[in-house]
Amino acid sequence: MKETLARNIGRYRKERGFTQEELAQKLGLSFQAVSKWENAQSMPDIALLPALSQTLQVSIEKLLGYLSYDKPVTVYEEKYRTPEYIWGTEPNEACFRVLQLMPPTRHVKLLDIGCGEGKDAVFFARNGYDVTAFDITDAGIEKTKRLAEQAGVNVNVLKADVLDFRLDSHFDVLFSSGVLHYIKPELRDEIFGNYKRFTRPNGLHVLNAFVHKPFIAPPPENETNAYLWRSGELPGHYEDWYLYESSEVVFDCNSSGVPHQHAMTKLIARNMAV
Incomplete structure (x- = not known):
């Protein structure tokens, strides 16, 4: 808990724009005390x-590393409560690129960031990967567990917010589809620095992110906690990695029952560090 609290105090202090000395002054302490925290x-x-909670504008539970929300933070909490798998159970096509570029001929640790209902996480587990997956929705987590049980595989599923989750152990593959737009722009450098730092040499990141295009209308869900990326922004975090793919696509979607379009950046990158 000490390390989690230390990391969160620093993170939320920076989000509020306070120096250690300014936070200390607001609490009537020395800046050395904040530094030690x-x-x-x-x-x-x-x-x-x-x-401390009031000054940093974050709940005590969140400071301590526990998720606590008075209301759903994504429209998918309710959508995932249906018995059907709204995204189906067939894997994303990017999953096959992972199989091609890093087949599980040895022990390969894979993290699915924002696993939703679990179709991709379970696919990887069925093919021999050691899979950890997280999502912020309770309904999605339960569906992931149920799908894994039906497939007879193990997926280590946990509840976490992509804004707060940080790696503290190394993975070989980081995979994420349709989730990165929930990361606030001001947190992206820090979060992707963490993701890259805890990726083993020769490891892969297989990701996509929704991007803003002036000729595409906002999606019907109109989520207030979604932040579209800029064209070229995602690959900009990987200038020191080898890029297998960095492309943009526009595609039709009917996820809300209202036909609409999305623009998306797709990225596959390898850590060439030795």
Whole structure:
């Protein structure tokens, strides 16, 4: 818990635009105290948590690393409650590129970022990958577990918010489809720095992100916590990796029952570090 709290204090302090000294002044402390918190050398006194929470504009539960929401943070919490798998159970075509570029001829650890109902995570597990997957929706997590059980495979599924989740162990493959637009622009450098730092040498990132195009209308869901990427922004995080693919596509969608279009960047990159 100490390391999680340390990381979160630093993260939310920076989000609010405070220096360590400014945060300390608001709490009536020395900046050395805040520095020790963020370096996990000490923890705030429990009596300080309400003031710290109010100053950083984040709940105590979230500071401590627990998810707690008064209302769903995505429209898919409700959509996933249907017995049907709204995205189907066939894997994304990008899954086959993972099989091609890093087949599980050895122990390969794979992380599915925002697994939804689990179709891709279960596909990877069926093919021999050691799969961890997370999603923010309880309904999606339950569907992922159910699909894995039906397939007779193990997927380590956990509940996490893509805004808060950070890697602290290494993976060979990071996979994500239709999720990265929930990452606020100001957090992308830090989050992708973490993803890259905890990817093993020769590891893969297979990702896509919705991008803004002035000729495409906003999607009917109109999610207030969605932030489209700019063209070229996603590959810009991988200038020091080898790019197998960096392309943009426009495609039709009917996920909400209203026909519409999306523009998407697709990226496949390999960590060439030795």
